[in-house]
Amino acid sequence: MRKSGRGEMLYRLPHIRPGQVVGLLGGSFDPPHAGHAHISREALRRFDLDQVWWVVSPGNPLKSRGPAPMAQRIAACEALIGHPRIHVTDFEAQAGTRYTAETLATLQSACPAVRFVWLMGADNLAQLDQWQDWHDIVARVPLGVLARPGQRISARMSKAARIYRGQRIPGRQSRALAFSDAPAWCFVNVPMADISSTEIRARGDWRGLSKS
Numbered sequence: 001m002r003k004s005g006r007g008e009m010l011y012r013l014p015h016i017r018p019g020q021v022v023g024l025l026g027g028s029f030d031p032p033h034a035g036h037a038h039i040s041r042e043a044l045r046r047f048d049l050d051q052v053w054w055v056v057s058p059g060n061p062l063k064s065r066g067p068a069p070m071a072q073r074i075a076a077c078e079a080l081i082g083h084p085r086i087h088v089t090d091f092e093a094q095a096g097t098r099y100t101a102e103t104l105a106t107l108q109s110a111c112p113a114v115r116f117v118w119l120m121g122a123d124n125l126a127q128l129d130q131w132q133d134w135h136d137i138v139a140r141v142p143l144g145v146l147a148r149p150g151q152r153i154s155a156r157m158s159k160a161a162r163i164y165r166g167q168r169i170p171g172r173q174s175r176a177l178a179f180s181d182a183p184a185w186c187f188v189n190v191p192m193a194d195i196s197s198t199e200i201r202a203r204g205d206w207r208g209l210s211k212s
């Protein structure tokens, strides 16, 4: 990250044109897996996005276990993706943000002409009310929620889903989400990929250098 002549922060970000729509998939990616790639491809199509950015988190504020080093996770994401409209960013490390509300505020001021949608699996919607300033997140960007095995009911019954039930866009209108004013959210019933980073770590297939 550098400063421009006028003192603005200049971040290294994937190339994007004014007016385009970016879906942000925040995650630990410890490690990245086919489920991340699958929901990103589905999100591009179902929410009519121009790009998806994988926002690799320096560390989820709700997880006590530290992830593998950032450089290792970024390299694994880049090796896995192989899609021209899905990109990886270490934006949170550059900006020094950890909480999503802060990340979104910083990103929106860095890219005022870009439309952002926050993407998440259904498990994250179920926990959203525990995130810092979560009402601010919902007020800032539309939320695109993708089905995840075993999480459909908990997501639908979640506090966030109940409080914002009037702002839900039906799945059949998912292509309207990005151009809807926040608060707006949409749950899409995509084919599900039964895979998680936890399972891969448990199998010992990821030589993360993380501390437990």
Ligand SMILES: Nc1ncnc2c1ncn2[C@@H]1O[C@H](COP(=O)(O)OP(=O)(O)OP(=O)(O)O)[C@@H](O)[C@H]1O
Pocket: 025, 026, 027, 028, 029, 030, 035, 036, 039, 119, 120, 121, 122, 123, 124, 146, 147, 148, 149, 193, 194, 195, 196, 197, 198, 199
């Ligand atoms: N198989 C999947 N189906 C749907 N959503 C998923 C899937 N895997 C990950 N996601 C979503 O991707 C985002 C980033 O997930 P994350 O990097 O934490 O992977 P994870 O597999 O959930 O990891 P862990 O098992 O360590 O919690 C989250 O919004 C999560 O809900």
Ligand SMILES: O=C(O)c1ccc[n+]([C@@H]2O[C@H](COP(=O)([O-])O)[C@@H](O)[C@H]2O)c1
Pocket: 025, 026, 027, 028, 029, 055, 057, 059, 060, 061, 062, 063, 098, 099, 100, 101, 124, 130, 131, 132
């Ligand atoms: O802002 C918060 O309080 C917050 C709490 C939990 C998770 N998040 C974000 O949610 C995304 C998914 O996290 P994870 O670890 O489940 O992959 C990632 O971008 C985290 O930074 C954010």
